[in-house]
Amino acid sequence: MSKEVTEEGEVSQQERDYADPPPAPLFDMGELMLWSFYRAVIAEFIATLLFLYITVATVIGYKKQADPCQTVGLLGIAWAFGGMIFILVYCTAGISGGHINPAVTFGLFVGRKVSLVRAVAYMVAQCLGAICGVGLVKGFMKTYYDSLGGGANSVAPTYSKGTALGAEIIGTFVLVYTVFSATDPKRNARDSHVPVLAPLPIGFAVFMVHLATIPITGTGINPARSFGAAVIFNNEKVWDDQWIFWVGPFLGALAAALYHEHILRAAAIKALGSFTAN
Template identity: 35%
Template sequence: MYGTPSGGIQQEEKAEFGSAIAGGMTSRGSDMTGRTPMEVELRDTRFHQALLGEWFGTTAFVFFLVLSIMTADGDPVRIGLVAGLSFFCLVYMLASVSAAHFNPAVTFGMWASRRITGLRAACYVLFQLLGAMTGAALAQSVSRSMFRGVNGGVNALASGVSTGSAFWIELLGTLFLVMAVLAASDSELGAQWPYRRVLIPMEVGFTIFLAHVVLIPFTGCSINPARSFGTAVVGHYWRQHWVWWVAPFVGALTASLLYSVVFFANEAPKEEFSVEEGRREEGKSGVGRMFSRTRGEQGNRVGTDRSGVGGMSTSSG
């Protein structure tokens, strides 16, 4: 899942522009075409396919989730299973098309980690919101009375849960999800342990399942602004709606910084250092080595295809 399968378009941009590509963020080289990287992306049919993939995937996820809320009598395990299994299936189905974000918080975290372009992030969020509204409307069309009986499946604070508590647990839930996504979409880890690629849909599905089982009794479990927005639009319920946007985005940003600064550094074994490097590194802490040694390596790595799901997909969106 997750990330953007932009390896193909990035390779094309490298060939066309001779440009330096950083996680989908490109800069023009000495090309003679006069076209900017944004124009290349906009003209690529796979980019438009990716947008439709995000719309379709978010539609399906919200549709199945709301139907489960309508029929589960508040059972968090049943709702969590539907959420996790639907993501599991959708990742297998659409990871090679759009990398299967289906969540503005995930898209924001990937953009903050410089794995996708700002243009792709903005367009993904727009189509995710449209998909969430479509999914909620389809669920309403199945049974309006049952839909109204659960207020459209909107997120709401449980009795005794304060706004501050809801904000905190939604932030932590989203942080946990985006951390899982960033690890899953790290192609360097995928290259070191190729078997991880097969397990990516399962990893994400279990993460979604766990988050829903734990958070539903408190907030109904958002960790996805599109899911909250779509049900709020169709269900006409906007109370504390800002929580379902701000908390996930803060959680996604925190996860991006945490993974990029703390867990992304991958130091070589000490015996691989030269004597001169060993002298330079002597006395430095792990964080000091990370910033002094790996900054250039990180810059090089983001120039490679790190936006696919653990290397799961290599075609462009």
């Protein structure tokens, strides 16, 4: 333990076999002058639009079949969400970072990976993309969309709102914790002998969380996904439960960011020095 803390707290940046990127500035208005910033915002909009279109269409297609054997089933829905995240993160990671989720963006902002300006712009783009994506589903599948719940998230009748909130917090923690771990420069350097494609564990995290929480909330863990479906479906029950799909993911993302940065990466120990020192 002493050796580990000493290594984390005292080894200089130059002696490491990896380099931590500098913290993103809190306010970086200079980003507004860069085309790369707007390109990233557009990428987040399009990626979230595609994500909601494919996943919500899958949900409606599942619900419209009376015979379960003719549908993808709950397992297929989970694969649709996880698979689309894998694809879209892979496609957009080099442009915008591949957030596609306000909770992920918030977690990365807490971890000082993105500035406040970029975080807000991403969240707005994600929510607008989600609305447009679900709007396309309604336009193509209007009859089924209106009668089958619109793919909107709400708390299942057999569960309390407290249980649903807890499920959203834990589910988002799993996702954001995976994002931090998969993109950690230290991990990439120390485990270079184990090739890891970052979008793969992130997609699997989304898949596994959906398996666990679809029966409880339909699985939010992404405020844009829940908000876009709520805006288009516009149902009173959906709006009554909407706060759960914002508060839960943001709390889960906050916890994951603090856990990774201050416990696993020992940011607090680095700042205070080794507590084992004499």
